[in-house]
Amino acid sequence: MDRTADLDDLLQDLSERADRRLIVLDTAARVVAWSIHESDDDRRRLSSALAHGDSWTLPAVGPDGFAVEDLPETGRCLVVPLHDHRHRVGHLLAALAEPGPPSAEEVRVLLDEVPALGVLLSLRTLYAERDRDRARSLLTALVxxxxxxxxxxxxxxxxxxxxxxxxxxxxxxxxxxxxxxxxxxxxxxxxxxxxxxxxxxxxxxxxxxxxxxxxxxxxxxxxxxxxxxxxxxxxxxxxxxxxxxxxxxxxxxxxxxxxxxxxxxxxxxxxxxxxxxxxxxxxxxxxxxxxxxALLPLESMTVEDLPRSVRRVLAAGLAPELLRTLETYLDRGGDAQRTAAALSIHRSTFYYRLDRLKERLDLNLDDGLTRRELHVGLRVARLARLRPAGP
CATH class of the missing domain: 3.30.70.270 (Reverse transcriptase/Diguanylate cyclase domain)
Structure with missing residues (x-):
């Protein structure tokens, strides 16, 4: 029978007897269970543990079986390690809102239940691992x-x-x-x-x-x-x-x-x-x-796989401003006015650059098929990481 719910029951009973808000962490300091947190301060501490617990470095515990530590964004806590019959399986945290150490009676009440909490946490961890393996097997079959x-x-x-x-x-x-x-x-x-x-x-x-x-x-x-x-x-x-x-x-x-x-x-x-x-x-x-x-084998592509027009662009060693002008012109469907506006330059400056591109590349950039080939080919070159550094 699945007894993992007993961890929550025992933790809540213990919280009421000790009059402390309690949190159970696994070995990675992830929150596994917690008692009822009613006040705003309680809920703030719990939220911090849920969000940041697995980044904490928990203190070493002395011969008394517990430690008192200021945890980030959580405050002072009594920290008690939890074990099953053989291994440490996690920690019990008890919030200490007031200054000073907890009383000997509070510590005794908590420590008395530590063995049972450790066993139940071990069971919950075991069931969780079983569920993860089951989910992985079923998801693999499904997708x-x-x-x-x-x-x-x-x-x-x-x-x-x-x-x-x-x-x-x-x-x-x-x-x-x-x-x-x-x-x-x-x-x-x-x-x-x-x-x-x-x-x-x-x-x-x-x-x-x-x-x-x-x-x-x-x-x-x-x-x-x-x-x-x-x-x-x-x-x-x-x-x-x-x-x-x-x-x-x-x-x-x-x-x-x-x-x-x-x-x-x-x-x-x-x-x-x-x-x-x-x-x-x-x-x-x-x-x-x-x-x-993304369906293409981009990782194995070389420059030789690209259309000749694209190879010419890559081999031309164009200055960054010319390459950006070419790509913007292609992105704007060959519209000179929109290209100049996108580049924040005067239209005459754009036409000057376009003439230089035509001379350097020996390509008819007024031809729609050539522009389409360049537009897609240059995008493939970028995704395949064949493009030189620059825009």
Whole structure:
């Protein structure tokens, strides 16, 4: 029988006997359970622990079995390590609002329950790990497995309470720069998934499921449209700042969420191909042409793969102002007036630069097909990182 709820019951009973607000942390200092926090000060301390606990360095504990520490944005707390039968599994925090050490009786009441709390925390951690493994297996089958595995995975995710039942689902793919290839970035991705799940659990009643896949990317499935700015705030924290997200379109059935996942993955790839042009949280519908170009094997492309007109531009060694003029002209569909306005230059200056471009490149820039070839080709060159430094 699942006894994880007993941790909350015991913690609340202990809080009332000791007349202290209590918080339980796991070994990574993440908040696992807490007693009722009624006052504004209590809720402020709890919010701080939820947001920043895993960045704390908890003190060493002396022979008395506890320590008193000023924790950032939380204040003075009694810190007691929790163990199961063999290992340390976390900490118990008791808020100390008043100056001075806690009384011997308060400490005794808390320490008497520490062994039971440690065992129950160990059980909760075990169940949480089991749920994470189960969610990862089911999510992989749902978004990346074969079609035959999807119905069973979808039924299990909803039936086991890992994901809410809904008429709308959306997938999110998270990850660091795929071109960097740094193994430690997988840890940042896993942390970003964890932070998002924690935020949803602490701020709503929604059931969102997430996991880190074998390739190091993270996946989240929401039973509703994804709020981009909210996800961006989660990813703005320094410890996950190297992670970007792609958001797939909303689908009407969990059986179709693999389509949302496929496009979310491409949106994530697009966000990293040109970070200056795309937001840290990029929705598929906002990727434009780049979302299509992301299908290309850009990492393996060379200059020789580009059209001859584009190769001429790259080989010409154009000054930054000329290259910017060319790109702006292409972006504005060959409209001289709009190009001059976008560059904040006089139209005669623009025409002077255009004549220089025609001479240097030996290309007919008045021809629409040539402009189209250059426009797309130069964009491919930038996404493939074949462009020289500059604009």
């Amino acid at each position: 990346a497995g074969d079609a035959a595995a999807r119905p069973g995975a979808a039924e299990a995710l909803v039936g086991e309470g890992l994901l809410g039942s809904s008429r709308q689902y959306s997938a999110v793919v998270l990850g660091a720069d795929p071109a960097a290839g740094a193994p430690e970035e997988t840890g940042r991705t896993a942390l970003a998934v964890h932070r998002t799940l924690d935020f949803v659990a602490s701020s709503s009643t929604a059931s969102v499921v997430g996991a880190t896949l074998d390739d190091g990317t993270g996946v989240l499935v929401f039973p509703r449209p994804v709020v981009g700015p909210r996800l961006a705030r989660i990813l703005a924290r320094p410890d996950v700042g190297a992670v970007r997200a792609g958001v797939g379109p909303v689908v009407g059935s969990l059986l179709d969420v693999h389509r949302s996942f496929r496009l979310a993955r491409r949106a994530w790839r697009t966000a990293w191909l040109d970070p200056s042009a795309h937001d840290p949280v990029t929705h598929w519908d906002d990727t434009g042409l780049d979302g299509l170009l």
